[in-house]
Amino acid sequence: MAQSRADIIADQLEDLILTGAFSSGERLNEMQLAARFGVSRTPLREAFQKLGQSGLVEQIPHRGVFVCQPGPVELLEMFEVMAELEATCGRLAAQRISDSALTELRLANNNCQAAVDLQEADTYYRENERFHQIIYVQSGNSFLAGEAKRLHRRLKPFRRVQLKARGRLAQSMTEHEVIVAALTRGDAEGAAQALRAHVAVQGEKFHHLMMSLKPAAE
Amino acid sequence: MAQSRADIIADQLEDLILTGAFSSGERLNEMQLAARFGVSRTPLREAFQKLGQSGLVEQIPHRGVFVCQPGPVELLEMFEVMAELEATCGRLAAQRISDSALTELRLANNNCQAAVDLQEADTYYRENERFHQIIYVQSGNSFLAGEAKRLHRRLKPFRRVQLKARGRLAQSMTEHEVIVAALTRGDAEGAAQALRAHVAVQGEKFHHLMMSLKPAAE
DNA sequence: GTCAAATAAATTGTATACAAACGGCTTAAG
DNA sequence: CTTAAGCCGTTTGTATACAATTTATTTGAC
Structure with a gap:
């Protein structure tokens, strides 16, 4: 993995944007950020290229880079794609998943349930992420796993918001059970449908x- | 759309890599390429960041960037994902496609058939691309359309190779007919399955x- | 003669300097 | 008073210069 100064800055900026440190449409001042990171403009500009490629910022020639937070419509679209990617991962994983991975999956799910009971939000998010990433990897398609991981990461901050909806957490756990059951019995279509619904409902919520x-968005 | 010098160079380099001007694993010499493009190293390095993000090159710190042509396994994985993306586009498009788009689709398909009859390869590829891109857009999900477009572009050179297989062209046209029929009658699952099969078979071929x-790859 | 260490050449990473383009302000005309 | 044109400051885009790291070569020891 590439890890030069510019790449580290790109990761840091990505985190800042994803955690909402910048408001949508805000311009990222090169000199200002260069001073903040203690580097010159050069590595910063290289980082911008990377962020622009993943759609986190928009680069307008001779005007600067602007953070590009997705609106409600684009967000729904992204959740729709995420649902399909996860469904595909599930369909393939149902046929290819290893026993040890199934065990890990159940473990992650149990940890999730425990976190729900104990009201430990951070633990829940971490274990939930592990649950999904196991399925990505077990699809046996590393390109697919990479794409799923990328979009999952992109949607992470919005998933947190969605999970605050009343009763959503408990429902989410029930859905996880259905997913594990389908994967356990090697039911490809069952796993696909369960995962698609699981993610799609997140977007709707x-x-x-x-x-x-x-309520009064004009 | 951003169109500075660095972005133009990124596009040109992308074309060069995709058309196979560089062999896999080859190092891209900055000074050499800078001279070739008539620019300094700065915009070139910015272009590298973008290429690295799309997986076309691998950047190793203090060693340079190396072109990263996908191997047979990764290629199959990419075709598998492409098949799912197209299937999803088809499923959504079946419900949302406009009459004018359907007309355009049939036109593109007819042009494809004409190109096959006249043995005009370039025309075929262009119209075939148009056919698929119409379906992407008609999914009504612009994020999905963008992702599909990206991967389609990435796989373009390999699709050309695959289409040289005996009888594949005629079979491909038949598949197109099935897809158009499904979209016409608003059959979401039919369109999805037809498109998935259409693309998946390309990967297999x-x-x-x-x-x-x-034959003797060790 | 071979291997290892040191040195030199080449290449990447970063900083700075310069050029070009944009936005805002002033100013002048209608 | 409104509007448009021109100038100035700011910011981006590119080139060059310098620093740091890697690789190749050479030299010396075993």
């Missing part, structure tokens, strides 16, 4: 939440 | 072709 917060 | 060319 998120959308409802957004609408309820912005 | 390509694989067979590779195996026949490299």
Whole structure:
């Protein structure tokens, strides 16, 4: 993995954007950020190229780079794609998953349940991520796993919001059980449908939440 | 769309890599390429960041960037993902496609058939691309369309190879007809399955072709 | 003669300097 | 008073210069 100064800055900036440190449409001042990171503009600009490629910022020639937070519509679209990617991972994993991975999956799921009971949000998010990433890898398609990982990471901050919806956490756990069951019995279509629904509902919940917060969006 | 010098160079380099101007694993000499493009190393390095992000090159700190042509396994994986993306586009498009788009689709398909009859390869590839891109856009999910477009572009050179297989062209046209029919009657699952099969078979054909060319790969 | 260490050449990574383009301000005309 | 044109400051884009790291070569010891 590439790890020069510019790459580290790119990762840090990505984190800052994903955690919402910048408001959407805000311009990223090169000199300002260069001073903040204690480097010159050169590595910063190289980092911008990377961020632009993943759609986190928009680069307008001679005007600068602007953070590009997805709106409600684009977010729904991304959740829709995520649902399909996860469904595909599940369909393939049902046929290819190893016993040890199944054990790990159940372990992660149990840890999730424990975190729910103990109200430990951070633990829940970590174990939930592990649960999904195991399925990505077990698809046996590393390119697919990479793409799924990328989008999952991109949607991470919005998933957190969505999970705050009442009763969503418990429902999510039930869905996980269905997914594990389908994978255990090697039911490809069952796993695919369960995962698609599991992720799709996240997008819908998120959308409802957004609408309820912005009732009079013109 | 961003169009500075560095972005133009990135596109040109991408074309060069995709068309196979560089062999896999080859190092891209900065000074050499800078001279070739008539620019300094700075915009070139910015272009490298973008290429690295899309997986076309691997950047190793203090050692340089190396072109990263996918091997047979990774290629099959990419075709598998492409098949799913297209299937999803088809499933959504079946419900959302407009009449004018359907007309355009039939036109593109007719042009494809004409190109096959006249043995005009370039025309075929262009119209075939148009056919697929219409379906991407008509999915009504612009994020999905963008992802599909990206991967389609990435696989373009390998698709050309695959289409040289005997009888594949005629079969491909038949598959197109099935796809158009499904979209016309709004059959979401039918369109999805037809598109998945259409693309998946491309990956398989390509694989067979590779195996026949490299029979004794150790 | 072979292997290892040191040195030299080449290449990448970063900083700085310069050129070009954009946005905002002033100014002048209608 | 409004509007448009020109100038100035700021910011981006590119080139060059310098620093750091790697690789190849040479030299010396075993």
